Amino acid sequence: MQKIKVSGKTGECNLIIGESIKNFEKYCENKKLVIITDRNVRGFHEKSFPKGEIIEMGLRESSKTLETIQKIYNRMLELEVDKSWFLVGIGGGIVCDVAGFAASTYLRGLRFGFIPTTLLAQVDASIGGKNGVNFQGYKNIIGSIRQPELCISDFELLKTLPEKEMRNGLAEVVKYGAISSRSLFEFLEDDHEKVMNLDRNAVDNVVYESAKIKAEIVNKDEFDNGERMKLNFGHTLGHAIEKTIHLTHGEAISIGMTYAAKISVEMKMLKEEEAVRIEKLFKSIGLPTTLNLNDSLSEKLIEAVRKDKKRRSEEINMILLESIGSSKIVKIPIEELKRVL
Ligand SMILES: NC(=O)c1ccc[n+]([C@@H]2O[C@H](COP(=O)([O-])OP(=O)(O)OC[C@H]3O[C@@H](n4cnc5c(N)ncnc54)[C@H](O)[C@@H]3O)[C@@H](O)[C@H]2O)c1
Numbered sequence: 001m002q003k004i005k006v007s008g009k010t011g012e013c014n015l016i017i018g019e020s021i022k023n024f025e026k027y028c029e030n031k032k033l034v035i036i037t038d039r040n041v042r043g044f045h046e047k048s049f050p051k052g053e054i055i056e057m058g059l060r061e062s063s064k065t066l067e068t069i070q071k072i073y074n075r076m077l078e079l080e081v082d083k084s085w086f087l088v089g090i091g092g093g094i095v096c097d098v099a100g101f102a103a104s105t106y107l108r109g110l111r112f113g114f115i116p117t118t119l120l121a122q123v124d125a126s127i128g129g130k131n132g133v134n135f136q137g138y139k140n141i142i143g144s145i146r147q148p149e150l151c152i153s154d155f156e157l158l159k160t161l162p163e164k165e166m167r168n169g170l171a172e173v174v175k176y177g178a179i180s181s182r183s184l185f186e187f188l189e190d191d192h193e194k195v196m197n198l199d200r201n202a203v204d205n206v207v208y209e210s211a212k213i214k215a216e217i218v219n220k221d222e223f224d225n226g227e228r229m230k231l232n233f234g235h236t237l238g239h240a241i242e243k244t245i246h247l248t249h250g251e252a253i254s255i256g257m258t259y260a261a262k263i264s265v266e267m268k269m270l271k272e273e274e275a276v277r278i279e280k281l282f283k284s285i286g287l288p289t290t291l292n293l294n295d296s297l298s299e300k301l302i303e304a305v306r307k308d309k310k311r312r313s314e315e316i317n318m319i320l321l322e323s324i325g326s327s328k329i330v331k332i333p334i335e336e337l338k339r340v341l
């Protein structure tokens with residue numbers, strides 16, 4: 001078991017990696033718990049949940065809405081949840097985002113924590129205090145930044161996760177390696193199969209190393225004005241792809257990161273062989289790296305990039321690589337992205 005601390009202006013969070021969900025009570029003395037989860041996670045793992053009132057939310061991105069938040073508020077009113085309660089989100093990134101937002105806003109803020117149950121949520125979504133929902137087709141546009149107090153990543157929970165979801169999470173781990181840790185990247189080159197096969201040491205290692213990188217970045221830039229933008233490596237194009245051709249998040253950002261690496265080579269920042277290594281790693285994990293592009297798809301993607309940025313500016317911030325393990329925020333004209341596509 002290993003611990004990492006996130007220290008933000010909006011709170012301090014203890015990340016506990018390699019601990020069992022069954023020991024939750026050791027870290028949270030609060031007896032009154034409200035648990036937000038989804039049907040899948042509840043079905044597989046309810047018997048390990050701490051004791052508490054369970055509120056089940058819908059599956060899929062389409063449940064990340066203000067309506068879901070309202071339902072949670074209503075149920076909490078019925079349960080007479082007050083400031084003495086503690087809210088815990090047990091699930092993937094969707095549950096964490098919704099639970100965190102409900103906790104941050106109900107009574108102007110309940111104490112809360114997470115038990116992330118997907119690899120993606122353990123390495124990414126549960127860390128850093130960004131909570132929120134989608135609105136009018138804009139992803140994560142309504143939300144708050146507030147750190148959970150506690151986040152327990154339990155290896156055992158991943159044993160029921162479909163392979164596709166493991167791959168999804170691994171895409172984010174490759175991201176951490178590419179932007180800031182050559183050693184993590186090289187670990188994946190050698191041992192990604194061990195992670196996919198749920199080798200405990202390999203999984204705990206990638207969760208710990210990823211969480212450490214994210215925590216460090218959040219500690220420097222909780223409000224996303226600089227350094228934290230690096231976590232968007234591959235995501236500008238990735239989000240556009242996710243929307244336009246309905247790939248999973250992990251698949252979309254793998255393509256996004258491969259293109260971003262290629263743009264880095266074009267801008268003479270990154271050696272070509274390093275971009276090739278990145279593409280090769282995604283391929284060996286079983287993640288896609290290219291799109292079948294035609295003019296109309298490129299147009300749609302550029303439109304989606306503009307929409308994702310929530311404005312019609314002609315320049316975007318892109319995260320580019322200087323080498324594997326080192327990244328930089330660069331403003332590039334949307335025309336340049338268009339050209340590469
Ligand atoms: N707040 C942040 O900083 C942040 C960062 C990254 C991603 N996100 C958000 O996270 C969301 C994606 O999260 P995700 O990839 O975890 O998807 P998800 O929450 O939809 O989970 C994927 C699927 O796996 C199921 N599942 C979860 N745990 C399981 C388990 N242990 N066993 C079996 N099935 C299980 C879920 O029910 C779901 O069907 C997106 O909405 C994204 O915007 C947020």
Ligand SMILES: [Zn+2]
Pocket residue numbers: 172235249253
């Ligand atoms: Zn992501």
